[in-house]
Amino acid sequence: MIDTNVYLSRWPCRRLPLDETAALADTLRAAGINQAWTGSFDALLHKDIAAVNSRLAAACAKAADLLVPFGAVNLTLPDWLDDVRRCREQHNMRGIRLHPNYHDYTIADPRFTELLDRAAEHQLIVQIAVRMEDDRTQHPLLRVPAVDLAPLSAILKSHPTVQLELLNSGRDMTPAVLRLLAECPNAWLDFAMSEGVGGIGQLSSQFPFERILLGTYAPMFSVESSPLKLEESELGNALRERVIRANAETLARAARP
Amino acid sequence: MIWDLHCHLSGVDGDTPDLRMANLIRFADRMGIERVVIFMGFPWSHDPSPDDLRSQNDQVLQALSHWHDRAFGFAYVNPKHVDASLAEIDRCVRDGPMIGIKLWVAMRCSEPAIDPLIARCAELKGAIFQHTWHKVNGNLPGESTAEDMAVLASRHPTTPLICGHTGGDWELGIRAVRAQHNVSIDLGGSDPNAGMVEMAVRELGPERVIYGSDAGGRSFASQLAKVRSADISDEAKSLILGGNLKRLLLPILHMKGINP
Numbered sequence: 001m002i003d004t005n006v007y008l009s010r011w012p013c014r015r016l017p018l019d020e021t022a023a024l025a026d027t028l029r030a031a032g033i034n035q036a037w038t039g040s041f042d043a044l045l046h047k048d049i050a051a052v053n054s055r056l057a058a059a060c061a062k063a064a065d066l067l068v069p070f071g072a073v074n075l076t077l078p079d080w081l082d083d084v085r086r087c088r089e090q091h092n093m094r095g096i097r098l099h100p101n102y103h104d105y106t107i108a109d110p111r112f113t114e115l116l117d118r119a120a121e122h123q124l125i126v127q128i129a130v131r132m133e134d135d136r137t138q139h140p141l142l143r144v145p146a147v148d149l150a151p152l153s154a155i156l157k158s159h160p161t162v163q164l165e166l167l168n169s170g171r172d173m174t175p176a177v178l179r180l181l182a183e184c185p186n187a188w189l190d191f192a193m194s195e196g197v198g199g200i201g202q203l204s205s206q207f208p209f210e211r212i213l214l215g216t217y218a219p220m221f222s223v224e225s226s227p228l229k230l231e232e233s234e235l236g237n238a239l240r241e242r243v244i245r246a247n248a249e250t251l252a253r254a255a256r257p
Numbered sequence: 258m259i260w261d262l263h264c265h266l267s268g269v270d271g272d273t274p275d276l277r278m279a280n281l282i283r284f285a286d287r288m289g290i291e292r293v294v295i296f297m298g299f300p301w302s303h304d305p306s307p308d309d310l311r312s313q314n315d316q317v318l319q320a321l322s323h324w325h326d327r328a329f330g331f332a333y334v335n336p337k338h339v340d341a342s343l344a345e346i347d348r349c350v351r352d353g354p355m356i357g358i359k360l361w362v363a364m365r366c367s368e369p370a371i372d373p374l375i376a377r378c379a380e381l382k383g384a385i386f387q388h389t390w391h392k393v394n395g396n397l398p399g400e401s402t403a404e405d406m407a408v409l410a411s412r413h414p415t416t417p418l419i420c421g422h423t424g425g426d427w428e429l430g431i432r433a434v435r436a437q438h439n440v441s442i443d444l445g446g447s448d449p450n451a452g453m454v455e456m457a458v459r460e461l462g463p464e465r466v467i468y469g470s471d472a473g474g475r476s477f478a479s480q481l482a483k484v485r486s487a488d489i490s491d492e493a494k495s496l497i498l499g500g501n502l503k504r505l506l507l508p509i510l511h512m513k514g515i516n517p
Contacts, residue, residue, distance in 0.1 A: 017455060018451065136390070136393060137391075137426040140393050195475050197281065199476050220451065222486035223451075223486055224486045225478060225479045225483075228476075228478035228479070229476050231287065231288070
């Protein structure tokens with residue numbers, strides 16, 4: 001399986017059972033995951049993003065058969081373009097992971113479209129973490145709203161060569177936004193935060209299953225949650241196989257043909 | 258053995274209670290869940306009138322009617338309507354197939370107005386499930402927190418109570434009810450955060466932790482994963498996934514002649 005939503009390092013508000021890389025890697029492997037697209041929790045609040053990405057690349061290199069680093073870019077920092085360049089040229093990363101809400105900008109910001117241009121140029125997959133946790137249970141001094149996705153479909157239509165995956169989008173995806181994104185062939189979704197009984201079956205009836213990807217959101221979430229959702233939903237083996245692996249391979253090829 | 262403490266007809270496909278129940282069981286079967294407890298009908302009402310209570314409980318009674326081998330029901334009650342709620346307890350629990358009560362968000366459970374309902378259900382040895390949540394962005398006016406639950410529990414120290422959702426913000430909820438040994442926690446209805454079950458077992462002991470999903474709004478899968486992935490003993494997992502709920506329900510099940 002290819003897991004497109006994994007994090008390393010420390011969640012700022014509590015220790016997580018698998019926040020040591022070796023233990024996380026062992027658990028992912030035991031769950032049948034043989035490739036994990038991996039970002040860093042440090043990217044949320046640290047300002048030295050270059051150091052965050054260097055540590056992420058080094059940590060992933062120690063489990064290079066499994067962990068694929070996705071560096072962070074904070075568009076509000078000076079000279080953020082150089083972080084994009086380093087992700088591609090210095091670390092040979094396949095993608096970058098954005099946290100617009102933690103970095104205090106919206107995707108309507110012109111810097112976001114500039115980032116998409118640079119990502120397409122560098123053949124980088126772009127991930128957006130729509131939210132990191134339930135907004136009802138956030139730390140009272142760290143209340144961060146979800147990323148507003150309303151402008152996204154129009155932006156993606158004007159940037160057809162960039163491939164963008166939304167992580168943790170479940171509860172913030174209105175039917176109207178989902179419908180618009182379904183029409184964007186360069187929009188992809190994971191389902192770590194998609195809920196409801198038989199929920200992935202429902203999602204696949206509203207969004208092209210060819211662009212639905214496995215994401216566990218480990219170690220914040222229990223590693224078994226997303227694979228079990230696939231068992232619960234009546235997808236059939238062929239569709240399940242697409243979701244757990246083939247779709248991610250297609251996305252990777254689309255980003256770097 | 259997996260028994261699910263916390264299921265609803267809401268969020269499940271189907272125009273009728275029968276169809277929704279059949280769909281709920283279909284997905285429960287896929288996850289190896291042997292028994293489910295359901296409460297509340299549809300559409301939901303935050304502050305149900307006596308007529309709403311009867312209507313919602315009728316939907317649950319209808320849903321149960323073909324599934325007595327797989328499902329149990331709790332009667333929906335509202336402490337703002339004590340007489341009507343007592344009548345529903347008599348109708349649905351004393352004289353009907355239900356085996357407990359569900360209290361939601363009409364009135365905080367720390368209010369003494371709730372006491373007659375707790376006392377009547379306790380007389381019948383029924384289970385008592387109180388929704389709780391601590392929302393940093395603000396609770397509903399009548400929505401209980403786990404701290405409210407602790408107040409209630411201190412007034413009824415010998416009555417077993419279930420703290421729904423573990424207070425939502427489980428790191429607060431577990432602490433809030435820790436000293437009230439008659440309170441068990443329901444794991445359902447929150448994100449599958451790693452570490453939740455470990456903290457609950459560490460602070461409360463495995464005997465006070467009960468698996469529930471909050472399906473159909475939640476998936477069975479994400480909620481089961483909390484327990485299956487937890488770094489606790491197999492014995493503790495067995496208690497959480499079914500043993501504790503069965504122990505809690507056995508007195509009223511035996512009174513009703515049910516031997517699950």
